[in-house]
Amino acid sequence: MKVMKKLTLLLSLIFAVAGCGSETDAAETQTQQEAAADAALEVHFIDVGQADCALLVADGHYMVIDGGNNDDADAIVSYLKNQGVKTLDAVVGTHPHEDHIGSLDAIINSFDVEAVYMPKIMHTSQTFEDVLDAIANKGLKIKAPNPGDTISFHGLPVEFLGPQQEYGDFNNNSIVLKVTAGERSFLFTGDAEETAEKDILNAGYDLQADVLKVGHHGSSTSTSDAFLQAVSPQYAVISVGTGNKYGHPEKVTLDKLQNIGAEIHRTDMEGTVVCSTDGQNILFNGVSTQTETADTPVAAETTETYIGNKNSKKFHTEDCSALPAENNRVYFENREEAISLGYQPCGSCKP
Ligand SMILES: [Zn+2]
Ligand SMILES: [Zn+2]
Numbered sequence: 001m002k003v004m005k006k007l008t009l010l011l012s013l014i015f016a017v018a019g020c021g022s023e024t025d026a027a028e029t030q031t032q033q034e035a036a037a038d039a040a041l042e043v044h045f046i047d048v049g050q051a052d053c054a055l056l057v058a059d060g061h062y063m064v065i066d067g068g069n070n071d072d073a074d075a076i077v078s079y080l081k082n083q084g085v086k087t088l089d090a091v092v093g094t095h096p097h098e099d100h101i102g103s104l105d106a107i108i109n110s111f112d113v114e115a116v117y118m119p120k121i122m123h124t125s126q127t128f129e130d131v132l133d134a135i136a137n138k139g140l141k142i143k144a145p146n147p148g149d150t151i152s153f154h155g156l157p158v159e160f161l162g163p164q165q166e167y168g169d170f171n172n173n174s175i176v177l178k179v180t181a182g183e184r185s186f187l188f189t190g191d192a193e194e195t196a197e198k199d200i201l202n203a204g205y206d207l208q209a210d211v212l213k214v215g216h217h218g219s220s221t222s223t224s225d226a227f228l229q230a231v232s233p234q235y236a237v238i239s240v241g242t243g244n245k246y247g248h249p250e251k252v253t254l255d256k257l258q259n260i261g262a263e264i265h266r267t268d269m270e271g272t273v274v275c276s277t278d279g280q281n282i283l284f285n286g287v288s289t290q291t292e293t294a295d296t297p298v299a300a301e302t303t304e305t306y307i308g309n310k311n312s313k314k315f316h317t318e319d320c321s322a323l324p325a326e327n328n329r330v331y332f333e334n335r336e337e338a339i340s341l342g343y344q345p346c347g348s349c350k351p
Helices: 002-014 032-037 070-082 104-110 126-137 194-202 225-231 251-259 295-301 335-340
Strands: 041-045 054-058 061-065 090-092 150-153 156-162 176-181 184-188 211-213 235-238 263-266 273-277 282-284 306-309 314-317 329-332
Touching: 041 176, 041 184, 070 104, 090 104, 104 126, 156 194, 194 225, 225 251, 235 273, 251 263, 263 273, 306 335, 329 335
Parallel strands: 061 090, 184 211, 211 235, 235 263
Antiparallel strands: 041 054, 041 273, 054 061, 150 156, 156 176, 176 184, 273 282, 306 314, 306 329
């Protein structure tokens, strides 16, 4: 009871009275001209195991969405320092679960912070209290965004789509936000589950996004069919820990993403995933994969294509029944090229 009282008091002190005061946002002083001039954005989905932490970078301006677990503090702070962060234009804690706000206190203590956004719900955990203390010590107030509010991140629109209402659980109360850079957009869903997804859908927003930060670490309780259909992402990023006890990401979610044609990136398999755009093209870890996704017709058009297996170092004809998985393939124009690179002809298709 004592803890609740303290939290209630802290919250009343700490929440800005009128949600997102649009005129008071320092980040919103950008002119329209500046906004049009530069639509470049990098999103670093930092590998924090079974947790979320994304760093957004726009022309030397920085924003963080979620702050990993408590144990990730040192790793996140040094990652941010290595990226040149001194000031964070905005810090978003999507919801008060430890795997989303665990190291927000360390982040807030380590950098200048201009604004903190969190949903208007409280948790009785020490982790949550630590975050409130860090915010209060910096003389900041939490802004609880209203759905439909838009702020500017160095000229890039950041639209808050959820939570649409207060829910009885933390995950559905997640702040859901869409960041647009030129013609490309990124949707961050925290741990929002089907109930919240439905309300966001019903609110009638344009949910289409090129990159989806998949809800709740790929749990089957998020990424409902209708929601995924509305987003129809080209890329899906899952922030998830190897061998986590929840079995995330779940196969049903991975299948859905695959069926809709999204290229999946996972922090448990790739480590930190860096996605960048100039407002038009999208690169993952510095590489454009768009030709790869579209290269079935390219491969089919080329009559003399040989396909190598990166792992076995065997090469095959295009119609061999033992072709490797797409991501293990290397394409050669002719036999000589394959052999010169140390590949052996397959014994069954005899290329
Ligand atoms: Zn959660
Ligand atoms: Zn989570």
